[in-house]
Amino acid sequence: MGSRQNRRFDALVLGGGIAGLEAALNLAEQNFAVAVVEKDASIGGKMIRLSKVFPTLDCSSCITTPKMAAAAHHPNIALFTYCEMQTLERRGEDLVAGILQKSRYVDVEKCIGCRQCEYQCPVLVPDAEQGGFAARKAIYIPFSNAIPQKALIDTDNCILCGRCAKVCPTQAVNYFEQPEEFHLTAAAAVIATGFEAIPLEDKVQYGQGRIPNVITALQMERLLAPHGPYNRVLRPYDGMEPDSIAFIQCAGSRDQSLGVPYCSRVCCMYAIKEAMLLSGALPLADIAIYYMDIRAFGKGYEQFYQTAQAMGVNFVKGKAAYLDPGENGAVRVRYESQEATGGVQVAEHDLVVLSLGLVPAWDPQGRCLLSTGGDKFIKTVKPKTAPTLTDLEGVFVAGAAAGPKDIVDSIAEAGAAAMEASRYLSKQ
Secondary structure (H helix, E strand, O other): OOOOOOEEOOEEEEOOOHHHHHHHHHHHHOOOOEEEEOOOOOOOOOHHHOOEEOOOOEEHHHHHHHHHHHHHHOOOEEEEOOEEEEEEEEEOOEEEEEEEEOOOOEOOOOOOOOOHHHHHOOOEEEOHHHOOOOEEEOEEOOOOOOOOOOOEEOOOOOOOOOHHHHHOOOOOEOOOOOOEEEEEEEOEEEEOOOEEEOOHHHOHHHHHHOOOOEEEHHHHHHHHOOOOOOOOOOOOOOOOOOOEEEEEEEEEOEEHHHOEOOOOOOHHHHHHHHHHHHHHHOOOOEEEEEEOOOOOOOOOHHHHHHHHHHOOOEEEEEEEEEEEEOHHHOEEEEEEEOOOOOEEEEEEEOEEEEEEOEEEOOOOOOOOOOOEOOOOOEOOOEOOOEOOEOOOOOEEEOHHHOOOOOHHHHHHHHHHHHHHHHHHHHHO
16 A cells, blocks of 8 residues: 655556556566556456456456455555546656545554454445445445455445444544545556446436346346355346346447447447356346347457357347336336347346446546547547557556457557556656
8 A cells, every 4th residue: 555645656557457457567567666546445446346257258356356466565566545636737757646535534554454343333235346236334345355455434324333443453443534635746657547337327218227127237247256246146126036138238339319429349248248157157047138239359259259149148139229117027128120020029038237338437627638539538649559649748548548448458458558658767
């Protein structure tokens, strides 16, 4: 963990997901001092929340956790978690970042991660890390392999009973902690802020999150994870094992009404991956994917798609227009078939998964002079020959911060951004 002081580094990495960690480790191995600033309470980004990765179906945690640990223990890397970058400006040859350390209400220097506070807390609230399907306490460590293993208090749900402070063996709980602003100075920066999914509430035609048993793909990832909320795949509405599961593709992507006219690139492949995992978890279930186009563009992706077809996944070429609640928790899918039969058709499923579009997780407007494209992702000045270069000197971009991309491309681009930053630093 980095000390909350005004400090100087060679490079600043904004974002502690897989792209940010890869860029930080690459720079640190070249003996550059690196600061990693992460908005969440733990590093790991979206990837640590996944079950498996496509097309190899390797364990996602098994890939991400070693990188998290390597970054946490590297002598050249300082982690600043639960922080937000407020400003980034160039002052001569330096980049100065204004950082806001949000309040954990727990002293990270004293906290030993024993979880005694969590065990004693009487408040239970839905756990976003488990898709909202399980509960956590009002004081908590985000997940079992979170780095750092430090607790924080959810002030929206804390009832100030004082039990956590009484039981803490190191007196780490501080109800009066205030947010703190500080500055980090570096010669170069890598922006790896990643993506967020379009909020389910934005899709009026898909029920705006009010239809039981309509979930997002990230929620399905948690149901499929070996350390998920139920240890098996169950419908959240009534705990029933679903016999029929549907995936709705382009649920927000390629949609002018939401201001997302672009393809989010990864949705086809993660839906196919989840469908294959479901085939193993529920071998008797009927699984359908409603799609406009299947875009299996990467190495081994077409074979992955064909394998899913051979496993019995039903690919239905048609655009789902509306979702309505059915009887006994079922969901009716009204779609326009683009197959030989054509026309508007209705199908009923026990569980529906929406492949929501991807949007930027961070907006530089008002924070720094980085430009964005029409899609709101960070603009690159040479997308074909040097896709990590931005229009701000010494600032590079990696991963989904520049546009939707899969894990393989994010890691490759993070390595490229690190080398561009290394070359820039070597010239200083």
